[in-house]
Amino acid sequence: MLTQSERNLSAGKVIEYLLRARKAVRLYPDRSPVTEKAVDDLYQGIMRLLSVQDRIAFEIRQDSILFEIEEIFRSDSAENDMAHFLFRDGLREISFRKGLTIDEVLGLVHVLSIDFVSEFAVEDVVTRIWEKNFSHIRCIIYEPGLFDPIESRDSLQSFPLDAAGLSDELKRVYRNAVARRDEICTLTDTIEFTDEELLSLRRDVDNNRIDRTGKVLAIALELLLLAKTEDFGPLEAGMKQAVEYALARRKLDVLADFFIRVKAAYMDGTRDSDFSRSLQHIFSFFSSEKFLIKVGSALDEGVRLDEDTFEKFTRLLDGSSVPGLIRLLGYLDTIAARKTVMNLLAAIGSADLPALTAALHDGRWYVVRNIVIVLRRIGDRQAKKHLLSILDHKDGRVRREAIKAMAQLGGNEAFDLIRNALDDPDISVRQFALGSLSRLEAVLAKRLLLEKVTDRAFRDRDYAEKREFYCALLSYEDADVVRLLGNMLLKKTFFKRAANEESRAAIAHCAGMHKNSAFLPFLRMIEYRGSEFLQHSVSEAIRKIEHEY
């Protein structure tokens, strides 16, 4: 049995646990160990009190919480101003009863997880508690005047019962009833439902939670379509408000549908010029930077454009939105959002190529790189001369993308570019250039590779890079290549012997990787020669090739 002071202490702990659990719920998911422990502590704290009482109640005052008339909590900061927050909302008591479950406690913590400081909470605490319908948590609310009689009640209300007059009145009822003829109700006793009707009901109820933003936008458009000769200004403002509303709710798919319809109405051309002008104003909002920035925020928050919506966006955006989208690329925080904007630019960017190529001079390397990717995807050869200007960009990531783009766009510049890039001081650029070879014609690419691997300076490159080059060359499966590399396998040098053996080991490795049996005679000839590393590479290659056959 707990003493009064122990009970008060325990009650104080409950409030402490409540604040801790509230904080945990705001920061972590319900299933996280932190939240689970905090909620369990709170639950155990309440259960400790309920072990000796059937019901415990916390009285809420303006700046304090009382338990059995003892103050156990006082608000000391805005963040912890729970008492005032609950009091302001009309809550005067929260009580718990035996049978309380941990899920109910978690539910209550969720209800109380609203930001106490915010003045913009649309849902009040009382509403949230009411919606939860707890079985073992009850609240007392004070909101004056909800049930007060209204002055004019007498005139609203039915005639009061007059006990003395009842008999006379009943007699009058009987008298009139006898005079009335019997009524025949032709309806059947019960209303029958078909399975189909029950299913449609189920569908209606299930769909009731589906967002209605699309409908609001549809109605806003209807208002304009219904308007005859009045001033379109307010209607236009109403539509913009509806668009803003949909944007705030991140309904990009709904907005795409809406603007497609606005565009259709605008293109229809059967209405007068004021009407068309209004629609044009609304439609131009879609391409505006203000709109695009909000779209960008939605994308950053994780909203995705599905295939259908993306296609609609590309139908709605035009060249005028290209500069806005480019600027958006600089603001966006997430890769996914940037990717979507780049996809949009790739789809519509050709309408304003100068804007895109101008962005190649942006100071931010990531913007430039992304524009290069967009230009590559657009595939307009006019972009090549602009790309050439950034081939010496200070950032290797930009150079890499530029090489790839140039290679894809093709032509003599691409060949020269890749040839130069294969000697870039940055190894990642060289590797990228190697990867870009596939975009050139096979004959050209092979020629370029042969040129590089036979260059005297090539043997000074590191083993991994050599391997990449040889493997790239071997992918052509050409007799000339086999002959050349076979001879290189056998070739011994006096100077730079170690580097040469490394090159031979790299060729052996690649021959093994490609399981190219044409190399077997060459490999057999040097099977037990040279350094241990070379021998190992050669025997591995032989094993791989023989294993294949």
Add this chain to the structure above:
Amino acid sequence: MNTEHKETAPSGGDFGVRDRVMGLYDNIASLIADMPRRFASGEDIKMKRLRRLVQYAIDMVEDDEPLLLGMALNNNRHQYADRHPVNVCILSVKLGHRLGLSKNELAELGQVALLYDICLPFVPAEVLEKKGAYSDEDWRAMEQHTIQGFRTLFGLKNVDEMLMRAAIVAFEHHLRYDLSGYPQAQHLPSQDFYTRIVAIAEWYDALASSRAYAEGGRSPDYAVKTLLEQSGTELDPVLVKVFVSMMGVYPVGSLVVLDSGEIGIVMQPHGVLIKRPRVIVISDEVKPFVADLSKRGDDGQYLRTVKKTLDPNEYRIDYSSYFFGRPRRYGENN
């Protein structure tokens, strides 16, 4: 109900159930009656208070409190305009509850049902009260209130889900289920679920209210029969069926004459058997008791059946006093 309202009645004592129901009903009516003025003047429209009142009304509907429904269905014919939105709210919530909507959906529906016709008072009185056919101008005035309703509700600051739904219902509520009504929308595929619920409640209130009796010569099943007739054109046919099976033929608070010769007040619909509600039998000889008209005798025949109906407002009988003076349930099998 997990929230409880603590307040002292003006008389100094606690509010009784009857006071609470009537007070709540009147406070909703009063708040809604004052809304158009508040909208027009830009004053605070007291949404929080409205929400709270609706929450209590829902609790009463969930508790199957008969007086609330009785007040909605059997009020006198005065101040119909003030009472109509409250009645539509109660009936809508009742139907939503029957359909299994969640508590927050019911709260949303209840508020929507109170707000959707908020711009009706702006229609000129001569149009609203016109007996004959409407001219084109009259129709335009009527159409305007739906458009105005949408714009007013959607134009409020901090539009939330509820106000958005209310705006939709405001626009659609004269559109009819088959979309042949007004405003003549070109691209709306169907009425909103809430619009279809509210439309039934609105029709029923107009039919079952004393106004219908006042026109005289109506059969008791007039209201539900009319609803069923409007199925598929004006109203959603499936929802009408749910509504009729929920409400039964005889509205709560109706004064009925039974084949036993007794007079009773309809207290509660049966829920399935639409002609067999629970009735408070009143007489001078015995204290009032509740009779369940679905009960059968040993011979398999119903013990009591409604034979005639009377307009309760023609008599000085306050049905509400019987709803709260019903401790004697012994009479159920009489």
